[in-house]
Amino acid sequence: MKYGFGVDLGGTTVKIAYFDENGTMLNKWEIPTVTAGGGTQILPDIAASIKGYMAEHEVDPSSIVGIGIGVPGPVDGKGVVNKCINLGWGVFNIADALSDLTGFPVKAGNDANVAALGEYWKGGGQGCENMIFATLGTGVGGGIVIDGHLLHGAHGSGGEIGHLVLNRDETEKCGCGKQGCVEQYCSATGIVRMAYKHLASTEEFSSLRILESITCKDIFDAGKAGDAVALQILDKYYALLGEFLANLCCVVNPEAVVLGGGVSKAGKVLIEGTKPYFLKNVFHAAANVRFELASLGNDAGAYGAFKLALDAFN
Amino acid sequence: MKYGFGVDLGGTTVKIAYFDENGTMLNKWEIPTVTAGGGTQILPDIAASIKGYMAEHEVDPSSIVGIGIGVPGPVDGKGVVNKCINLGWGVFNIADALSDLTGFPVKAGNDANVAALGEYWKGGGQGCENMIFATLGTGVGGGIVIDGHLLHGAHGSGGEIGHLVLNRDETEKCGCGKQGCVEQYCSATGIVRMAYKHLASTEEFSSLRILESITCKDIFDAGKAGDAVALQILDKYYALLGEFLANLCCVVNPEAVVLGGGVSKAGKVLIEGTKPYFLKNVFHAAANVRFELASLGNDAGAYGAFKLALDAFN
Numbered sequence: 001m002k003y004g005f006g007v008d009l010g011g012t013t014v015k016i017a018y019f020d021e022n023g024t025m026l027n028k029w030e031i032p033t034v035t036a037g038g039g040t041q042i043l044p045d046i047a048a049s050i051k052g053y054m055a056e057h058e059v060d061p062s063s064i065v066g067i068g069i070g071v072p073g074p075v076d077g078k079g080v081v082n083k084c085i086n087l088g089w090g091v092f093n094i095a096d097a098l099s100d101l102t103g104f105p106v107k108a109g110n111d112a113n114v115a116a117l118g119e120y121w122k123g124g125g126q127g128c129e130n131m132i133f134a135t136l137g138t139g140v141g142g143g144i145v146i147d148g149h150l151l152h153g154a155h156g157s158g159g160e161i162g163h164l165v166l167n168r169d170e171t172e173k174c175g176c177g178k179q180g181c182v183e184q185y186c187s188a189t190g191i192v193r194m195a196y197k198h199l200a201s202t203e204e205f206s207s208l209r210i211l212e213s214i215t216c217k218d219i220f221d222a223g224k225a226g227d228a229v230a231l232q233i234l235d236k237y238y239a240l241l242g243e244f245l246a247n248l249c250c251v252v253n254p255e256a257v258v259l260g261g262g263v264s265k266a267g268k269v270l271i272e273g274t275k276p277y278f279l280k281n282v283f284h285a286a287a288n289v290r291f292e293l294a295s296l297g298n299d300a301g302a303y304g305a306f307k308l309a310l311d312a313f314n
Numbered sequence: 315m316k317y318g319f320g321v322d323l324g325g326t327t328v329k330i331a332y333f334d335e336n337g338t339m340l341n342k343w344e345i346p347t348v349t350a351g352g353g354t355q356i357l358p359d360i361a362a363s364i365k366g367y368m369a370e371h372e373v374d375p376s377s378i379v380g381i382g383i384g385v386p387g388p389v390d391g392k393g394v395v396n397k398c399i400n401l402g403w404g405v406f407n408i409a410d411a412l413s414d415l416t417g418f419p420v421k422a423g424n425d426a427n428v429a430a431l432g433e434y435w436k437g438g439g440q441g442c443e444n445m446i447f448a449t450l451g452t453g454v455g456g457g458i459v460i461d462g463h464l465l466h467g468a469h470g471s472g473g474e475i476g477h478l479v480l481n482r483d484e485t486e487k488c489g490c491g492k493q494g495c496v497e498q499y500c501s502a503t504g505i506v507r508m509a510y511k512h513l514a515s516t517e518e519f520s521s522l523r524i525l526e527s528i529t530c531k532d533i534f535d536a537g538k539a540g541d542a543v544a545l546q547i548l549d550k551y552y553a554l555l556g557e558f559l560a561n562l563c564c565v566v567n568p569e570a571v572v573l574g575g576g577v578s579k580a581g582k583v584l585i586e587g588t589k590p591y592f593l594k595n596v597f598h599a600a601a602n603v604r605f606e607l608a609s610l611g612n613d614a615g616a617y618g619a620f621k622l623a624l625d626a627f628n
Contacts, residue, residue, distance in 0.1 A: 074599050077461065082599070130468045144565070146465055146472075147391065153567025154444045155602060158460075163597035164561040176597060247478040251458070251565050253467025283477035283490060285388050285396070288469060 003059065004309050005050055007069040008111065008301030009033065011086040014046055017302035018053065021065065021310065023122050027053070028302060039088040047101035066105040066313040068305035069098060070114030074156030079108045082156055107312040111301055113150050113159050116143025118304030119258045124292035128255035132248050133294070134161060136241075137261030139175065140183040140190075144252055150308070162187070166244055185240045188216040188262040195219050195233045204229050220266040234273060242277025249278075253286045260294030267293065316628060317373065319364055320620030321383040322425065322612075323347065325400040328360055331616035332367065335379065335624060337436050341367070342616065353402040361415035380419040380627040382619035383412060384428030388470030393422045396470055421626040425615055427464050427473050430457025432618030433572045438606035442569035446562050447608070448475060450555075451575030453489065454497040454504075458566055464622070476501070480558055499554045502530040502576040509533050509547045518543050534580040548587060556591025563592075567600045574608030581607065 001020055008015040010033060017028040031049050034041040050067065053059070071094060073084030079095025099106040109117070116125075116133035125131040125145070134142040140162030144151040151158040162183035163176050170180035184190050195214050199206065206229035207222050208214055222230035245257055264270060271291040279287060296303055315334055322329040324347060331342040345363050348355040364381065367373070385408060387398035393409025413420040423431070430439075430447035439445040445459040454476030458465040465472040476497035477490050484494035498504050509528050513520065520543035521536050522528055536544035559571055578584060585605040593601060610617055 128468070130472075146460055147463075149461075151460055151566070153600065154442070154569040155567055155599060157567040157597065157599035158444075158565070160564045160567070160597045160600060164564050165557050165595050168557060178595065178597070243479050243482060247561070248565065250474045250478050251472070251562065252465065253469055253471040253474070255468040281479050281492065283471065283474045283492070285469060285471035286467065286474060 001063070002065040002314060003063050004065045004306050005067045006302035006304070006306030006309070007046055007067060008114070008305060009042070009046070009069055009071050009087075010111070011035070011072060014042070014049075015298070015302050016046065016049055016053075017299070017306065019303075019306045021314065023303065023307070025299065025303070028299070029053075033087070035087055037088075039084070042087060043094070043098050043101055047098065050102055061103070064104050066107065066309035067098065067102060068114070068307065068309035069094065069106060069108045070111040070301045070305045071108055072111050075108045075110050075152070076154070076156040077152045079106070080156070081108070105309070105313045107308045109150060109152065109305070109308050110143070110156055110159070112141035113143035113152065114304035114308060115260070115300040116145060116159065116258075116304065117150050117307050118296055118300035118302070119260065119294050120145045120148075120304075121307045122303050123296040123300060124258035124260075124294050125256050128290070130252060130254040131256045131258060132161075132245070132252055132254050133258045133260065134245070134248075135261035135294075136186055136188060136259060136263035138187060138189055140187045140261075144254075146252070149311070161248060164244065164247070166240060182244050185237070186244060186263075191216050191219060191233070191237050191263065194236060198233045198236065199229065202229065206230060216263055217265070220269065224269065238273035239277045242274045243281045245274065246278050246281035249286045249289055250283045254289060256290040256292055258292045258294050260300070264293050315377070316379040317377050318379045318620050318623050319381045320616035320618070320623070321360055321381060322428070322615030322619060323356070323360070323383055323385050323401075324425070325349070325386060328356070328363075329612065329616050330360065330363055330367075331613070331620065333617075333620045335628065337617065337621070339613065339617070342613070343367075347401070349401055351402075353398070356401060357408070357412050357415055361412065364416060375417070378418050380421065380623035381412065381416060382428070382621065382623035383408065383420060383422045384425035384615045384619045385422055386425050389422045389424050389466070390468070390470040391466045393420070394470070395422070419623070419627045421622045423464060423466065423619070423622050424457070424470055424473070426455035427457035427466065428618035428622060429574070429614040430459060430473065430572075430618065431464050431621050432610055432614035432616070433574065433608050434459045434462075434618075435621045436617050437610040437614060438572040438608050439570050442604070444566060444568040445570045445572060446475075446559070446566055446568050447572045447574065448559070449575035449608075450500055450502060450573060450577035452501060452503055454501045454575075459568075460566070463625070475562060478558065478561070480554060496558050499551070500558060500577075505530050505533060505547070505551050505577065508550060512547045512550065513543065516543065520544060530577055531579070534583065538583065552587035553591045556588045556593075557595045559588065560592050560595035563600045563603055564597045568603060570604040570606055572606045572608050574614070578607050
């Protein structure tokens with residue numbers, strides 16, 4: 001049996017997991033991400049943590065197939081990071097750097113793309129070959145799997161689906177500097193923004209009005225309780241999300257769309273609400289799509305990172 | 315040296331070309347597409363034509379690496395055609411069927427996807443690994459190349475980029491039955507439709523008003539001659555095309571976008587007009603894209619079909 005490590009590098013913590021070649025997660029732990037000093041300590045810390053784990057558990061180095069790592073920024077197919085603002089990183093080959101520090105082969109990818117590969121392998125996308133993963137969280141991110149492989153793109157920015165234009169008439173700015181991005185509507189932040197706008201546009205009674213500040217969960221909860229205004233907001237949300245996912249499916253024609261992130265905690269109601277708008281907007285030959293909720297939560301990145309290494313080196 | 319055939323199967327003619335393994339087109343010819351009787355004669359005709367060519371030119375069968383074929387309908391990665399309305403075809407494995415008739419291995423793909431592979435290999439997309447090909451003709455079709463391979467999609471409908479929703483408020487129907495598709499705006503037909511609408515919305519003088527019927531070429535010619543109304547129409551067109559291509563590039567992050575079809579005959583002015591709107595709408599990390607005009611014309615399909623076979627069997 002071969003083994004390996006999957007690393008999910010975030011802005012505050014690094015999640016590290018130890019897997020067997022079948023994808024069974026045998027252990028997982030976290031270390032802090034030390035971004036001080038231009039983030040130069042991050043990779044040595046990860047290498048030391050992996051070496052420490054191996055020493056403590058007497059892992060035979062010859063049993064290690066490799067290390068995979070997901071990074072919060074664009075990474076091209078060769079492992080070159082193209083700036084991670086959060087970490088203070090510029091442009092360098094992270095796969096080579098971590099390989100030099102550990103002695104093991106390393107494969108790197110963008111964190112959202114790598115999480116998509118995790119959901120494809122062991123989560124909501126199991127059993128398909130072509131999949132779109134959309135994380136509807138603070139922002140909208142995602143990843144695309146084609147014939148079982150991640151779409152990295154020419155400069156590591158493939159699957160940046162949160163920044164398609166969804167409303168060319170939008171006047172407020174997206175975090176990316178553009179206007180009208182998917183992220184401004186379909187994220188957990190986006191639905192709250194839509195809720196405030198909708199509440200301001202009507203006098204109608206709503207349980208949402210008594211809340212000091214509205215969260216994504218509040219809107220879904222009010223909808224489930226039958227609040228008419230909440231249902232109107234959700235309907236607008238489903239219409240935009242359905243159109244957006246239909247557009248992605250015209251490009252990719254996947255077997256499955258997997259939804260993750262905070263909004264997906266609403267559960268099956270999210271899929272049931274979105275599906276009719278998806279079917280209205282999708283090209284008929286690409287309409288046969290299975291909708292799933294993400295099932296790996298915060299572990300998706302570690303699973304996908306290890307899978308990346310397994311595909312590359314096993 | 316190995317050799318092979320690329321076949322571009324259209325609704326009225328079949329283009330067949332004979333290549334060496336370097337992609338030099340050594341010969342090309344056409345035969346009619348006989349669609350009568352449910353299209354059952356089409357593959358036997360192609361097989362007979364290829365065998366006839368080989369007999370006439372004394373081609374050694376052992377030098378043939380295989381046959382590639384592009385088909386006007388969805389084809390999945392295994393060669394299963396999922397209905398070609400134009401040809402009267404239902405669902406069957408065209409690769410197996412043509413292989414049985416010829417004795418050579420066959421690889422099949424959708425015609426627009428296959429043309430994309432041709433432009434990637436020997437046309438406007440040479441030198442890149444990730445490419446979007448958009449044909450702006452009577453309709454809008456295209457194909458996507460990822461890491462040097464065609465995106466077929468789960469059911470052979472990958473790259474159906476003409477049917478993304480570009481205007482959710484459109485009231486007229488697209489040929490596909492939906493409303494507001496890219497094809498209704500960005501095709502040669504679409505720009506003419508936009509021209510008539512624009513002319514009806516203003517009293518302003520335009521040389522286009524004296525024409526009995528307006529063509530795509532008329533609009534570009536009037537624009538080049540300085541006609542103010544034509545320039546307004548073109549500006550609207552560039553804005554929509556630029557936004558659409560920006561959205562595609564957020565998903566795929568290619569090195570190059572190659573434009574083909576009737577509209578691309580306008581030349582460099584199409585790229586110059588579209589690029590600023592592309593840059594306005596694209597996610598910054600995916601903005602580094604080379605725009606090219608397609609250069610293989612009607613031969614793109616045959617080149618791409620042979621490349622498909624070469625990649626599969628060589």
